Amino acid sequence: MNAQMFFFIVFALIAIISAVLIMALERIAHRVVAMAFSFFAVAAIYFLLGAEFIGIVQIMVYVGAITILFVFGMMMTEHRNVGFGPDPRKTQQILGFVGVGFLLAFMLYAIVTADLPNSGEPYVGSAEIIGLELYGHYFIAFIGSAFLLTSALIGAVVIARKEAD
Amino acid sequence: MVSITLFLALAAILFCIGLYGVLTRRHLVIVLASIELMLNAVNINLVAFSAIGPFANITGQVFTLFVITVAAAEAAVALAILIALYRNRNSIDVLKHDLLRW
Numbered sequence: 001m002n003a004q005m006f007f008f009i010v011f012a013l014i015a016i017i018s019a020v021l022i023m024a025l026e027r028i029a030h031r032v033v034a035m036a037f038s039f040f041a042v043a044a045i046y047f048l049l050g051a052e053f054i055g056i057v058q059i060m061v062y063v064g065a066i067t068i069l070f071v072f073g074m075m076m077t078e079h080r081n082v083g084f085g086p087d088p089r090k091t092q093q094i095l096g097f098v099g100v101g102f103l104l105a106f107m108l109y110a111i112v113t114a115d116l117p118n119s120g121e122p123y124v125g126s127a128e129i130i131g132l133e134l135y136g137h138y139f140i141a142f143i144g145s146a147f148l149l150t151s152a153l154i155g156a157v158v159i160a161r162k163e164a165d
Numbered sequence: 166m167v168s169i170t171l172f173l174a175l176a177a178i179l180f181c182i183g184l185y186g187v188l189t190r191r192h193l194v195i196v197l198a199s200i201e202l203m204l205n206a207v208n209i210n211l212v213a214f215s216a217i218g219p220f221a222n223i224t225g226q227v228f229t230l231f232v233i234t235v236a237a238a239e240a241a242v243a244l245a246i247l248i249a250l251y252r253n254r255n256s257i258d259v260l261k262h263d264l265l266r267w
Binding site: 004005008012015016019020022023028031032035038039042045046048049050051053054057058061062065066069070072073074076077078087088089092093096097099100101103104107108111112114116117122123124125129130133134138141145148149151152153155156157159160162 | 166167169170171172173174175177178179180181182183184185186188189190191192193194195197198199201202205208209212213215216217218219221222223224226227229230231233234235236237238239240241242244245246247248249251252256257260
């Protein structure tokens with residue numbers, strides 16, 4: 001087992017275990033911390049794949065911004081309430097578990113049996129190539145995402161503020 | 166190099182955990198966290214194909230950037246809706262918000 005395989009297994013286990021902890025932990029704050037750990041492990045997977053720029057963006061946007069946003073969302077709503085009491089949707093939970101389990105089994109079967117040729121050397125893209133592509137081929141999409149972010153900013157402010165009668 | 170199959174399997178597992186959370190959790194913040202988890206799994210797929218896929222090139226990473234942008238915008242608007250919902254109806258339990266259900 002080489003070093004890459006070892007680090008992949010470590011980070012994959014961290015990602016999966018913290019993803020399960022998001023569902024399993026009791027307090028909402030603990031769940032948000034588990035979510036941050038999961039995002040960190042995914043960023044480490046990106047570094048392992050040689051996508052440094054995406055890894056840095058993942059740490060900045062997901063761990064730095066979205067987790068803090070979730071902490072604020074948690075603080076402004078009912079975070080002291082640990083649970084909502086017994087769930088009346090037992091059948092739905094069981095059906096959900098079975099359905100998602102079947103989906104996972106099918107996807108894993110498809111992935112294992114798919115004949116994917118490995119391109120020997122991993123492709124390493126730098127931030128420069130990403131920038132050139134972003135301002136070249138995908139310029140319109142780039143401007144579109146700028147408009148999307150602006151409208152999301154304004155929309156979030158308008159929706160979340162108190163109604164001024 | 167680690168085989169691409171393992172990366173795809175990791176992404177599939179994370180996606181299914183997120184899907185299960187969306188379908189069964191009651192706390193709306195956790196439902197949103199599960200959606201973010203699913204988007205993350207998709208990003209792992211894109212970056213894996215971009216790095217060690219059959220036709221490895223930069224496009225996967227560019228699309229990952231777009232997915233991250235849309236995910237950030239979605240999280241901001243969704244949490245704003247969550248706060249407005251909590252102010253108006255005093256609960257973020259999914260089961261209590263079934264006004265549109267027939």
